[in-house]
Amino acid sequence: MKGKGEASAAGHPMAHKAAADELSAGQKLEEDDQVVNPWTVTAKEGGKIDYDKLIDKFGCQRLDEKLIDRIQRLTGRTPHVFLRRGVFFAHRDLNEILDAYEKGEKFYLYTGRGPSSEALHLGHLVPFMFTKYLQDAFKVPLVIQLTDDEKCMWKNISVEESQRLARENAKDIIACGFDVTRTFIFSDFDYVGGEFYKNMVRIAKCVTYNKVVGIFGFSGEDHIGKISFPPVQAAPSFPNSFPHLFKDRKDLRCLIPCAIDQGESGKMSASDPNSAIYVTDTRSSIKKKINKYAFSGGQDSIEKHRELGANLEVDIPFKYLCFFLDDDEELEDIRQKYGNGEMLTGEVKMKLTQVLTEIVERHRVARAAVTDEMVDAFMAVRPLPNMFD
Amino acid sequence: MKGKGEASAAGHPMAHKAAADELSAGQKLEEDDQVVNPWTVTAKEGGKIDYDKLIDKFGCQRLDEKLIDRIQRLTGRTPHVFLRRGVFFAHRDLNEILDAYEKGEKFYLYTGRGPSSEALHLGHLVPFMFTKYLQDAFKVPLVIQLTDDEKCMWKNISVEESQRLARENAKDIIACGFDVTRTFIFSDFDYVGGEFYKNMVRIAKCVTYNKVVGIFGFSGEDHIGKISFPPVQAAPSFPNSFPHLFKDRKDLRCLIPCAIDQGESGKMSASDPNSAIYVTDTRSSIKKKINKYAFSGGQDSIEKHRELGANLEVDIPFKYLCFFLDDDEELEDIRQKYGNGEMLTGEVKMKLTQVLTEIVERHRVARAAVTDEMVDAFMAVRPLPNMFD
Numbered sequence: 074m075k076g077k078g079e080a081s082a083a084g085h086p087m088a089h090k091a092a093a094d095e096l097s098a099g100q101k102l103e104e105d106d107q108v109v110n111p112w113t114v115t116a117k118e119g120g121k122i123d124y125d126k127l128i129d130k131f132g133c134q135r136l137d138e139k140l141i142d143r144i145q146r147l148t149g150r151t152p153h154v155f156l157r158r159g160v161f162f163a164h165r166d167l168n169e170i171l172d173a174y175e176k177g178e179k180f181y182l183y184t185g186r187g188p189s190s191e192a193l194h195l196g197h198l199v200p201f202m203f204t205k206y207l208q209d210a211f212k213v214p215l216v217i218q219l220t221d222d223e224k225c226m227w228k229n230i231s232v233e234e235s236q237r238l239a240r241e242n243a244k245d246i247i248a249c250g251f252d253v254t255r256t257f258i259f260s261d262f263d264y265v266g267g268e269f270y271k272n273m274v275r276i277a278k279c280v281t282y283n284k285v286v287g288i289f290g291f292s293g294e295d296h297i298g299k300i301s302f303p304p305v306q307a308a309p310s311f312p313n314s315f316p317h318l319f320k321d322r323k324d325l326r327c328l329i330p331c332a333i334d335q336g337e338s339g340k341m342s343a344s345d346p347n348s349a350i351y352v353t354d355t356r357s358s359i360k361k362k363i364n365k366y367a368f369s370g371g372q373d374s375i376e377k378h379r380e381l382g383a384n385l386e387v388d389i390p391f392k393y394l395c396f397f398l399d400d401d402e403e404l405e406d407i408r409q410k411y412g413n414g415e416m417l418t419g420e421v422k423m424k425l426t427q428v429l430t431e432i433v434e435r436h437r438v439a440r441a442a443v444t445d446e447m448v449d450a451f452m453a454v455r456p457l458p459n460m461f462d
Numbered sequence: 463m464k465g466k467g468e469a470s471a472a473g474h475p476m477a478h479k480a481a482a483d484e485l486s487a488g489q490k491l492e493e494d495d496q497v498v499n500p501w502t503v504t505a506k507e508g509g510k511i512d513y514d515k516l517i518d519k520f521g522c523q524r525l526d527e528k529l530i531d532r533i534q535r536l537t538g539r540t541p542h543v544f545l546r547r548g549v550f551f552a553h554r555d556l557n558e559i560l561d562a563y564e565k566g567e568k569f570y571l572y573t574g575r576g577p578s579s580e581a582l583h584l585g586h587l588v589p590f591m592f593t594k595y596l597q598d599a600f601k602v603p604l605v606i607q608l609t610d611d612e613k614c615m616w617k618n619i620s621v622e623e624s625q626r627l628a629r630e631n632a633k634d635i636i637a638c639g640f641d642v643t644r645t646f647i648f649s650d651f652d653y654v655g656g657e658f659y660k661n662m663v664r665i666a667k668c669v670t671y672n673k674v675v676g677i678f679g680f681s682g683e684d685h686i687g688k689i690s691f692p693p694v695q696a697a698p699s700f701p702n703s704f705p706h707l708f709k710d711r712k713d714l715r716c717l718i719p720c721a722i723d724q725g726e727s728g729k730m731s732a733s734d735p736n737s738a739i740y741v742t743d744t745r746s747s748i749k750k751k752i753n754k755y756a757f758s759g760g761q762d763s764i765e766k767h768r769e770l771g772a773n774l775e776v777d778i779p780f781k782y783l784c785f786f787l788d789d790d791e792e793l794e795d796i797r798q799k800y801g802n803g804e805m806l807t808g809e810v811k812m813k814l815t816q817v818l819t820e821i822v823e824r825h826r827v828a829r830a831a832v833t834d835e836m837v838d839a840f841m842a843v844r845p846l847p848n849m850f851d
Contacts, residue, residue, distance in 0.1 A: 229667070262660055
């Protein structure tokens with residue numbers, strides 16, 4: 074499973090440093106034969122993505138134990154499982170935002186989604202689950218950008234269809250449990266304009282065509298909508314893009330939980346799109362997908378497995394459990410027993426089926442409870458007077 | 463004086479035909495050694511722009527006597543001096559819009575200005591004077607786009623300064639006498655968003671980078687704001703960009719009075735920017751500029767002049783009178799007497815000084831009467847219930 078995350082902190086809005094770093098990262102990487110940009114994730118000679126190299130090249134730092142302890146201290150909460158297990162493993166300037174937080178300065182969170190499909194798969198939920206934890210732990214406001222404009226341009230679907238998908242996806246996002254008193258969800262088609270558009274123009278002035286080509290690999294036959302899109306996604310990093318929330322403040326920092334790559338995350342088999350587990354899947358289809366697609370690190374025969382144990386490095390069911398099984402002790406127990414051959418792949422897959430079915434079931438119930446009025450409430454352009462409390 | 467105009471009619475909004483034609487015109491022209499694009503106007507080997515060639519290359523037609531007569535018949539008014547004297551001399555699909563108008567179908571007008579300077583010169587007023595005539599004659603609504611975003615990006619002035627200039631320029635535009643019950647003036651920084659932004663995205667999807675480079679001559683080191691700007695200026699051609707005026711109508715035609723080139727229009731000497739007559743100039747500075755800069759077609763000595771008369775083809779004071787002297791008989795009289803040597807250049811320059819001073823004086827008085835409340839009224843996003851009456 075790819076889509077491992079990083080947390081990126083945007084500093085003083087007018088410096089544009091974070092945004093510029095973000096943008097230059099993909100370019101540098103291509104020199105090393107592994108290509109990571111928003112549409113392509115290719116490892117050197119078909120191997121694995123070297124995330125250590127990625128961290129270096131992207132100008133990130135490891136999100137280490139010390140930092141995780143610091144988060145625990147500052148928030149008074151057990152760090153999220155995605156932190157404890159290294160799902161979110163890199164960051165940029167997170168120390169600075171924590172320094173400021175420690176002094177009583179607040180920040181805000183920004184994440185988003187390109188609404189290209191009706192239903193989300195589990196990989197899509199990962200950043201939202203983590204963002205919800207950050208919101209609850211730090212008690213800070215959150216803006217969620219639905220880039221319906223992007224999907225209209227890239228997927229060649231109509232404006233109306235993009236907007237419909239954005240609203241459907243908003244329901245899935247709301248179902249993750251965000252706090253309506255601290256969360257503003259917006260569709261670009263609805264919200265671009267005014268102060269937000271002014272920041273788009275300010276950002277566009279700082280980025281040349283050659284720069285975006287280096288980063289994203291556009292060609293001359295790409296339409297100009299693609300070329301002009303980066304400012305739309307950079308504008309939310311600046312608090313004055315949201316005057317109803319932050320007035321004309323320019324000094325508020327922005328923390329962006331995001332994936333370091335955007336590959337086939339969430340799929341059990343990288344090559345098969347059907348292998349992703351969707352939040353609309355039933356228990357029986359989850360079971361089938363796990364049994365059919367989740368590559369096992371177990372041995373060929375039971376005898377050999379009892380003797381050698383599973384290779385946990387390549388075992389997909391175990392990897393999924395690392396993501397989604399909350400209980401640290403139970404996970405450790407499985408690691409031991411599966412690793413030494415006491416547990417069989419079938420048992421681990423059964424456990425995973427149970428864990429994922431619970432998550433999907435819980436999500437389905439929560440999503441069914443999301444009304445159109447709730448969507449309107451989250452998407453209303455309104456002040457959030459208690460967003461920092 | 464360049465900046466000769468054409469009237470362009472945009473057809474069914476979703477066909478994009480007119481906009482695409484508009485965009486491809488500059489490209490074609492460069493093959494012939496004369497370059498005409500929004501920033502460059504260069505004739506072959508330093509000669510004059512060949513406007514006949516320009517009309518062909520831009521896919522326009524001559525705005526001939528027959529068409530001018532038709533406009534007179536349809537509006538029941540004497541055609542504007544700019545039509546009678548060939549200042550607006552080309553068009554695209556104007557016949558179609560008149561066919562529709564004759565059947566009772568209405569259209570709307572769209573023009574605009576990039577607010578890059580505090581004060582306008584007379585060349586800047588030409589399209590607005592003509593547009594006011596069209597609005598009065600056809601009794602149709604008008605949208606005026608102030609591209610403060612464009613100027614912020616091209617002139618590298620701040621968002622705030624661009625917006626200030628836009629408001630100042632709006633006062634000059636309002637002073638031309640537009641009807642507030644039929645006119646919507648908007649600043650891009652204020653108005654881009656919603657349905658307007660949706661159309662920007664739809665347009666952007668239809669235009670490749672290679673296409674805009676061919677037209678506008680951008681380089682890879684140009685910033686992406688420039689590359690993404692064409693849709694901002696194309697969006698007003700589509701009525702559903704203005705839902706407060708036209709709801710979701712897509713069938714309303716748009717007539718765009720515009721300059722066929724955007725060179726040194728309004729200057730008495732093409733090479734000297736000080737030679738332009740500004741609406742803020744006094745009588746004495748107008749007199750000085752005319753005497754100093756307006757190239758005379760008169761002869762070297764009075765004796766020779768009385769004998770040969772002036773060369774009206776190259777005489778700038780006479781050209782200006784053709785633009786700004788309303789009285790056809792008086793102009794004809796001057797053409798005769800100056801052409802045969804009865805009148806001297808000094809007399810013609812004096813007449814021009816009087817004509818321009820009157821225009822500038824009238825404008826100054828009208829502009830002084832434009833209050834901030836009036837600007838707000840013109841720029842309010844509001845329905846115009848009587849705009850077609």
